[in-house]
Amino acid sequence: xxxxxxxxxxxxxxxxxxxxxxxxxxxxxxxxxxxxxxxxxxxxxxxxxxxxxxxxxxxxxxxxxxxxxxxxxxxxxxxxxxxxxxxxxxxxxxxxxxxxxxxxxxxxxxxxxxxxxxxxxxxxxxxxxxxxxxxxxxxxxxxxxxxxxxxxxxxxxxxxxxxxxxxxxxxxxxxxxxxxxxxxxxxxxxxxxxxxxxxxxxxxxxxxxxxxxxxxxxxxxxxxxxxxxxxxxxxxxxxxxxxxxxxxxxxxxxxxxxxxxxxxxxxxxxxxxxxxxxxxxxxxxxxxxxxxxxxxxxxxxxxxxxxxxxxxxxxxxxxxxxxxxxxxxxxxxxxxxxxxxxxxxxxxxxxxxxxxxxxxxxxxxxxxxxxxxxxxxxxxxxxxxxxxxxxxx
Numbered sequence: 001x002x003x004x005x006x007x008x009x010x011x012x013x014x015x016x017x018x019x020x021x022x023x024x025x026x027x028x029x030x031x032x033x034x035x036x037x038x039x040x041x042x043x044x045x046x047x048x049x050x051x052x053x054x055x056x057x058x059x060x061x062x063x064x065x066x067x068x069x070x071x072x073x074x075x076x077x078x079x080x081x082x083x084x085x086x087x088x089x090x091x092x093x094x095x096x097x098x099x100x101x102x103x104x105x106x107x108x109x110x111x112x113x114x115x116x117x118x119x120x121x122x123x124x125x126x127x128x129x130x131x132x133x134x135x136x137x138x139x140x141x142x143x144x145x146x147x148x149x150x151x152x153x154x155x156x157x158x159x160x161x162x163x164x165x166x167x168x169x170x171x172x173x174x175x176x177x178x179x180x181x182x183x184x185x186x187x188x189x190x191x192x193x194x195x196x197x198x199x200x201x202x203x204x205x206x207x208x209x210x211x212x213x214x215x216x217x218x219x220x221x222x223x224x225x226x227x228x229x230x231x232x233x234x235x236x237x238x239x240x241x242x243x244x245x246x247x248x249x250x251x252x253x254x255x256x257x258x259x260x261x262x263x264x265x266x267x268x269x270x271x272x273x274x275x276x277x278x279x280x281x282x283x284x285x286x287x288x289x290x291x292x293x294x295x296x297x298x299x300x301x302x303x304x305x306x307x308x309x310x311x312x313x314x315x316x317x318x319x320x321x322x323x324x325x326x327x328x329x330x331x332x333x334x335x336x337x338x339x340x341x342x343x344x345x346x347x348x349x350x351x352x353x354x355x356x357x358x359x360x361x362x363x364x365x366x367x368x369x370x371x372x373x374x375x376x377x378x379x380x381x382x383x384x385x386x387x388x389x390x391x392x393x
Contacts (some may be wrong), residue, residue: 006078007104009037009038009039010037010038010039010092010093010386010388011038011039011040011041011058011089011090011091011092011093012030012033012038012039012040012041012091012093012094012095012379013042013043013061013086013091013093013094013095014026014040014041014042014043014094014095014096014097014141015043015063015082015094015095015096015097015101015105016042016043016044016096016097016101017044017045017063017066017067017098017100017101018044018045018047018067019044019045019047019048019049019050019052019053020047020048020049021044021097021098022042022044022049022053023049023052023053024096025097025122025185025296026095026097026185027056028186028188028368028371028372029041029095029185029186029371029372029375030056030058030068030370031056032372032376033146034056034057034058034274036376036388036389037180037388038388039059040057040059040062040234041059041061041091042043042058042059042060042061043060043061043062043063043085043090043226044062044063045062045063045065045066045067046059046060046062046063046367050062052386053188061085061089062244063078063081063082063097064077064078064081065078065082065100065104066078066246067100067246068321075104079104079107080105080107081110082104082107082108083108083111083112084104084296086105086108086109086111086112086114086260087112089283090112090114091114091393092114092115092116092383093114093117093118093379093382093383093384094114094116094117094118095118095119095120096118096119096120097120097122097299098120098121098122098285099142101307102119102120102121102149103142103145103146103149103221105117105119106119106149106152106155109150110149110152115154115382115383115385116154116379116382117152117154117155117156117382118155118156118158118375118378118379118382119149119155119156119157119158120157120158120160121157121158121159121160121164121168121293122160122185122293123160123161123164123290123291123293123314123315124164124167124291124314125290126264128288132344135159135280138162139249143171143173143317146168146173146318147172147173147174147267150173150174150175150178154382155174155178156178156179156180156378156381156382157174157178157179158180158181158182158299158375158378159179159180159181159182159293160182160183160184160292160293160294160315160318161183161292161293161294161314161315161317161348162181162183162318163291163314163315163317164291164293164314165179165181166188174373180374180378182371182374182375182378183318183365183366184293184294184296184299184318184319184366184371185293185294185295185296185368185371186299186367186368186369186370186371186372187296187299187300187303187362187366187367187368188303188367188368189303189362189363189367191275191301192274192275192278192300192304193275193305193359194304194305194355194359195279195301195304203234203235203236204223204234204235204282204283204344204345204351205235205236205238205280205281205282206235206236206237206238206281206282206283206284206309206341206345207238207240207277207278207281207283207284207285207301207306208221208237208238208239208240208284208285208286209239209240209241209271209274209277209284209288209297210241210286210288210295210297210299211241211242211243211244211247211249212239212241212242212243212244212250212251212256213243213244213249213251213290214249214250214251215249215288215289215290215383216286216287216288216289216290217286217287217288217289217311217331217332217337218239218251220241220287220333220334220337221265221285221287221337222237222259222265222292223235223265223334224237224287224337224341225237225264225265226262226264227334227335227338228338228341228342228345229264233342233345233346235282235341235345236266237264237265237266238243238265238266238267238268238281239256239259239265239266239267239268240244240268240270240271240277241269241270241271242269242270243256243335255270274297274300275300275304278300278301278306279304279323280306281306282306282307282344282345282351283301283306283308283309283326283341283344283345283351284297284298284301284302284306284307284308284309285308285337285341286298286308286309286310286311286316287309287310287311287329287331287337288310288311288313288316288331289311289313289331289332290313291313291314291315292313292314292316293315293317294315294316294318294319294366295315295316295319296308298316298319298320298361299309299319299366300368301358302319302325302355302358302359302361302362302365303358303359303362304359305356305359306351306353306355306358307325307326307344307350307351307354307355307358308325308326308327308354309326309327309329309337309340309341310326310327310328310329311328311329311330311331311337311342312328312329312330312331313331316328318357319361319362319366321357324354324357324361325354325355325358325361326344326354326358327344376389
C-alpha cells in the first residue's frame with residue numbers, strides 16, 4: 001500500500017532536453033497522466049515553448065543540461081543539477097527521453113533512490129550511423145552507459161522500432177523483460193485526418209518536413225527535385241522546418257536560401273499548423289540516413305491520407321509498407337528516390353489508394369490513444385499499487 005496521504009498526488013517527471021521536443025512527442029502522454037490524477041513535472045532547457053508547457057497545467061523545471069554540450073565541466077554540472085532536482089521533487093516515476101536524459105537521468109535516479117524509471121529510446125541517433133573510429137568509440141561508451149543503468153530491476157526501456165530493441169538485446173545491453181516495444185510516440189488521429197482534395201495545389205507537391213540536418217536526406221531530396229525538373233516532371237518540392245543549430249549536421253541557412261533561389265525546392269521554414277500544411281501536398285517524403293525511432297512527420301502525413309516515400313531505415317520500415325502505402329528506397333540513392341517520387345507524382349489513383357491504406361494503418365496501430373495505453377501498462381507494472389488506473393474485470 002502507498003504511504004502517501006490523500007492530499008498528495010503521484011508524481012511523474014518527464015526529462016527532455018528541449019521544450020519543443022516535449023510538446024511534439026510527449027504532450028499527449030503527459031496530458032493523459034494529468035487527467036489520470038498525476039502531478040506532472042516537465043524538466044527541459046529554457047526555451048520559447050515553456051509558456052505553453054505551463055499553460056497546460058504542468059510544472060516546468062529549467063535544466064542546466066544542453067543537448068549539444070560536449071564540455072566535461074558543463075556535463076558534470078548538468079548531472080549535479082539533475083541529482084539536486086530529483087532529490088528536491090522526489091518524483092515517483094521519471095520518464096526520460098533520448099540519449100543524454102536517459103544516461104544522466106538514470107544516474108541521478110540511482111543516486112537519489114527514485115523508485116521507477118522509464119527510458120524512451122527515440123532512435124539510436126547520429127553516433128550509430130556508420131562512421132570512423134571516433135563514432136565507434138562513442139558507440140561503445142554509450143552502450144556501456146546503457147548497460148550500467150540497465151542493471152536496476154525497476155527500469156524499463158521503450159523502443160519505437162524492433163531494430164533498436166533487437167540491437168540492445170543482441171548486444172546484451174539490457175534484459176528482455178526490460179525491453180518494451182511501443183511503436184512511435186503516436187499521432188492524434190482526430191487532429192490529423194484526411195480532408196477533401198480542394199486544399200491541394202494544382203501541381204502535385206512533395207513535402208519533406210523535418211529538422212533540416214544533412215543526414216535527414218535533405219541534399220538527396222534537393223537533387224531528386226532537380227533531376228525530376230530536368231526531366232520535365234511538373235511538380236513542386238517543399239522543405240518545411242529549420243536547421244537544428246545545436247547539431248553539427250545542420251544544413252546552413254545560406255545553403256537553404258541558395259536552393260530556394262534556384263527554384264527546384266521551396267523552403268517554407270518552421271510551420272506551426274502541420275495539419276493545414278499536409279492538406280496542401282500530394283505526398284510526403286523522408287530520405288533519411290538516420291536511425292529514426294518512428295518519424296512523427298511520416299505518421300502525421302499517413303494519418304492525413306498522404307502516401308509516403310522514405311528510405312529503408314529503422315523506424316521508416318514500421319510505417320512505410322512498400323506497395324501498400326508508399327515506397328522504400330536505399331539511403332543515399334538519389335535516382336531510386338526520384339523514381340519512387342515520380343511513380344506517385346504522375347499517378348493520382350495510386351496516391352489515393354496508398355493514402356487510404358496509410359490512414360487505416362495509423363488508425364490500427366499508431367494512434368496516440370494506443371501509445372498512451374501501452375505506456376500506462378508500463379507505468380502500472382513499475383508502480384504496482386501506487387498506479388491510480390486499474391483494469392476493469
